[in-house]
Amino acid sequence: MEKPYDLLLKGGIVVTGQGMRRADVAVRGETIAAVELDIPAEQAREVVDVAGLYVLPGVIDVHVHPVYLDDVGDCSLVAAYGGTTTLLHYAYARTGESLLEQVEKMLQDGLARSRLDFGLHGGLFEAPRQVPEIPRVMELGVRTFKFFLAYVKQGWFTDDYHLTWAMDILAERGGMALVHAENGGAIDYLEDKYLKRPGASLPEYRRTHPAALEEEAIFRAIRLAEVTGCPLYIPHVTAARCLRPIRQAQGEGLKVFAETCPQYLTLTDEILDTRGALAKIGPPIRTAADRDALWEALRDGTLQVVASDHAPKKKDPWGDFLEQPYGAPGLETLLPVTYDWGVNRGWISVVRLVQVLCENPARIFGLYPKKGTIAVGSDADLVVFDPRREFTIRAENQHSGAGYTLYEGRTVLGWPVMSFQRGRRILWEGEVVAEPGSGRFLPTLEAPQVPPL
Ligand SMILES: [Zn+2]
Numbered sequence: 001m002e003k004p005y006d007l008l009l010k011g012g013i014v015v016t017g018q019g020m021r022r023a024d025v026a027v028r029g030e031t032i033a034a035v036e037l038d039i040p041a042e043q044a045r046e047v048v049d050v051a052g053l054y055v056l057p058g059v060i061d062v063h064v065h066p067v068y069l070d071d072v073g074d075c076s077l078v079a080a081y082g083g084t085t086t087l088l089h090y091a092y093a094r095t096g097e098s099l100l101e102q103v104e105k106m107l108q109d110g111l112a113r114s115r116l117d118f119g120l121h122g123g124l125f126e127a128p129r130q131v132p133e134i135p136r137v138m139e140l141g142v143r144t145f146k147f148f149l150a151y152v153k154q155g156w157f158t159d160d161y162h163l164t165w166a167m168d169i170l171a172e173r174g175g176m177a178l179v180h181a182e183n184g185g186a187i188d189y190l191e192d193k194y195l196k197r198p199g200a201s202l203p204e205y206r207r208t209h210p211a212a213l214e215e216e217a218i219f220r221a222i223r224l225a226e227v228t229g230c231p232l233y234i235p236h237v238t239a240a241r242c243l244r245p246i247r248q249a250q251g252e253g254l255k256v257f258a259e260t261c262p263q264y265l266t267l268t269d270e271i272l273d274t275r276g277a278l279a280k281i282g283p284p285i286r287t288a289a290d291r292d293a294l295w296e297a298l299r300d301g302t303l304q305v306v307a308s309d310h311a312p313k314k315k316d317p318w319g320d321f322l323e324q325p326y327g328a329p330g331l332e333t334l335l336p337v338t339y340d341w342g343v344n345r346g347w348i349s350v351v352r353l354v355q356v357l358c359e360n361p362a363r364i365f366g367l368y369p370k371k372g373t374i375a376v377g378s379d380a381d382l383v384v385f386d387p388r389r390e391f392t393i394r395a396e397n398q399h400s401g402a403g404y405t406l407y408e409g410r411t412v413l414g415w416p417v418m419s420f421q422r423g424r425r426i427l428w429e430g431e432v433v434a435e436p437g438s439g440r441f442l443p444t445l446e447a448p449q450v451p452p453l
Contacts, residue, residue, distance in 0.1 A: 003043055003044055003045050004026075004044075005027060005028050005043050007423055008039055008046070009025040009382065010039070010050065010051070011049055012052075012055040013052075014055045015054050015350050015351060016359065017354050017358070017359030020350060023035050024036060024038065024039040026044060027380040030380060031377055031422070032374060032376055032380050048384075053387075053417065054385040054386075054387060055382055056083075057372055057374050057383070059082075059085060059086075059334065059383060060084070060357070060362055060365075061084045061088070061361075062361045062364075063090075063235055063261070063310070064079070064087050064090065064331060065090050065309070066089050068311055068313045069314060069403075070329075070331070070400050070401050072089065072106065072114055074400070075310065076114040078329075078331045079116060079310075079332065079334075080426050080427055081332050081399050082333060082335050083335040083336070083385065083419055084116070085381045085421045085426060086117045086367070086421075087116055088444075089106060089119075090121050090123045090146060091105075091106040091107075091142070097125075098130070099124060099130040099133040099134070102122075103120055103140060107140065107441055114437070115432065116421060117421060117441075118441060118442065119141070119442040119443070121146055123145070124145060124146065124147055124166070125148070127158040127159075128162055131166045134166065134170065134175070140443075141444065141445060143170075143176065143366070143445065144176045145176075145177060146178040147162075147178070148184070149180060149181050149182060149183065149220065150181075152185050153184075153188045160224065163177070163221075164228060167228035167230035168230070176448055177225065177232050178232075178233045178234075179217070181218040181234055182214050183214075190208040190210075195208065195322055205322060209282070211241050211290070214237075214239060215239070218246060222245055222249045226249070231257070231448050232255065232256045232257070233364065234259065236260065236261050237259065238260070238264045238284065238294075239290045243297045243302050243303075246258050255450065257364050257450075258305070259305040260303050261308060261309045261330065262306065262308065262333065262337045262341075263281065263285055264290070265341060267279070267285050268286070268291060269286055271285060278328065279328065281326050281327055295348070298352070298356055299348055299352065301451075306334070307361070308333075310330045310331035311329075312327065312401060312402030313327045328406055332399060333393060335385070336412045336414055336416065337393075337410070338357065339385070340412035360451040363448070363451045364449065366445050367444065381421050385414060387413070390412070390415075391411070391412055392409065392412075393405055393408065393410050393411075394408060424438070
């Protein structure tokens with residue numbers, strides 16, 4: 001007898017953004033063919049027993065920087081170990097570089113080396129020269145572009161004139177602006193004031209990135225988005241007060257989306273005392289009250305997405321704190337760390353977890369329902385997650401080239417045990433088995449959807 005299905009995950013608890021239920025998941029070719037109770041095992045060529053385990057849609061990490069110690073190929077490996085199956089990378093065009101060339105380069109690199117399906121965001125460091133390239137880059141299937149309101153001294157900053165111009169172009173063509181929202185000019189002044197003192201180090205550094213300047217920049221980005229009619233996405237929101245302008249804008253019906261990251265959800269500023277420059281990231285990790293407010297905001301829908309902001313860089317933890325670069329790894333721990341703190345501590349349900357890690361990123365970046373859910377016709381991107389499996393995170397069991405993790409020694413309950421992308425094995429028996437170059441490029445073409453709560 002001809003078997004109708006290629007793969008059957010049997011006995012699991014299927015979780016989507018709509019709810020959770022017992023169901024088997026059958027796959028034919030690259031897509032999901034049935035999600036039903038008691039699909040007979042004889043109907044599939046391969047049957048995997050997932051009794052008692054969660055079957056989640058593949059996690060989509062929309063905030064990845066594959067340009068430091070992990071490249072596009074490495075990032076796909078590291079992410080796959082953590083249960084992520086789709087990545088959206090930032091293709092940065094630095095000063096003097098062409099945005100189009102950098103996007104094309106990362107696209108080709110991804111096709112050659114990525115083990116996972118991936119899409120791209122453009123990132124503009126020299127807006128006056130690079131904004132005119134946006135329409136041609138959009139033709140490649142890249143429709144989200146990042147601008148910095150921070151980093152004036154470094155020369156990465158986009159001023160209001162050029163951000164408004166870019167937003168105008170994006171609004172007209174169905175794109176979206178991503179804004180790193182901190183007031184760079186004010187931060188530069190505070191750095192000059194405090195960090196030039198003799199012997200300045202961590203205590204002085206702590207005075208240079210106040211949350212007020214993040215809130216102010218978020219507000220400014222929102223108002224420029226309002227004037228131009230451009231959808232806006234704020235990556236890495238860190239503090240309670242930053243939620244005020246976001247809530248206000250969403251209440252006004254503006255298309256304003258916001259993301260936070262596991263480091264802001266599960267760590268506090270005290271980590272700088274123990275891990276030093278390894279925990280130096282921008283914007284900074286803030287207080288326990290901020291951390292808890294971010295969970296509230298994930299629960300009430302003000303924040304729609306959790307992503308890693310994976311940016312592992314070479315640092316000397318014993319060197320001058322002020323000289324060390326911003327950034328930390330986080331790709332591999334995105335799902336388990338968010339699950340452990342969020343679900344096991346009762347901040348959010350497993351269904352909400354799937355919304356913020358899978359469904360909402362897919363909706364906002366135009367990949368839904370191909371990605372982000374478990375439904376007939378969707379790509380068979382599946383993560384099998386064991387909620388009873390304990391795992392102690394240590395640098396030596398992580399796969400990033402960073403060589404350290406901010407979660408060193410943390411024991412989490414719940415770990416991804418296998419994953420599939422378009423029906424093929426990615427994580428299998430504890431190892432990533434997908435081949436480099438097997439990932440596909442995902443154009444992000446549709447207008448962003450406001451995720452339902
Ligand atoms: Zn980032």
